[in-house]
Amino acid sequence: MRSARWEGVRAGAGDDPWAGQEGDVRDIDLFAFFRYVRENRVDFSKQSVAEVAAAVREQGGARRS
Amino acid sequence: MKKIWDAFLANPYPMWLSAIALALGIGPSGLRFLWTLKPAEYDPTIAVLTATLIALIWTANYAYLVVKRSEFEFDRTAERELISKVVDEYVGLSRRRYDNGPHALATLGLEQLGGDSQIRDALREMGGSAGWRW
Numbered sequence: 001m002r003s004a005r006w007e008g009v010r011a012g013a014g015d016d017p018w019a020g021q022e023g024d025v026r027d028i029d030l031f032a033f034f035r036y037v038r039e040n041r042v043d044f045s046k047q048s049v050a051e052v053a054a055a056v057r058e059q060g061g062a063r064r065s
Numbered sequence: 066m067k068k069i070w071d072a073f074l075a076n077p078y079p080m081w082l083s084a085i086a087l088a089l090g091i092g093p094s095g096l097r098f099l100w101t102l103k104p105a106e107y108d109p110t111i112a113v114l115t116a117t118l119i120a121l122i123w124t125a126n127y128a129y130l131v132v133k134r135s136e137f138e139f140d141r142t143a144e145r146e147l148i149s150k151v152v153d154e155y156v157g158l159s160r161r162r163y164d165n166g167p168h169a170l171a172t173l174g175l176e177q178l179g180g181d182s183q184i185r186d187a188l189r190e191m192g193g194s195a196g197w198r199w
Contacts, residue, residue: 017192018188019167034171037171044168
């Protein structure tokens, strides 16, 4: 099990496209997610992936299994 | 032969047409032949025409499926190219330290890829290209 710090270091190195936040979008339809990001001009330096994921989920953007 | 049968299972409508052709053509003349068991009274014209019709339907169906398959493969290739382009763009940004993480993802226009599974494929490749897996 990797520590949060290790995840942070790896994310900082640019290896992980989600910067350790992939758990927040596991149940999200990523097409809806990135459409929301574009339409709302989301800035991830101000908003977290979890916040955006919650907004997308509210709009019915949950992933169909 | 298996290929043709698979083609039929994939697109059953020509099978119905063939069944109707069979019922209208070979069916009555064949039954009459079996009933009378007199080859001299058997008129093969309808049977030959029906067999030809069935062969044409099978061929047309097979050709239709070949075309559909090549269209699908063409679409898949275009999709793969688009995914590679987006992945290269991300990896380039990340390696040059211009941007990375979700902030960089937001600039790529990933919704162009058309669907959740395509975007997940791209993200997997982005992670894979940089030595990370999820």
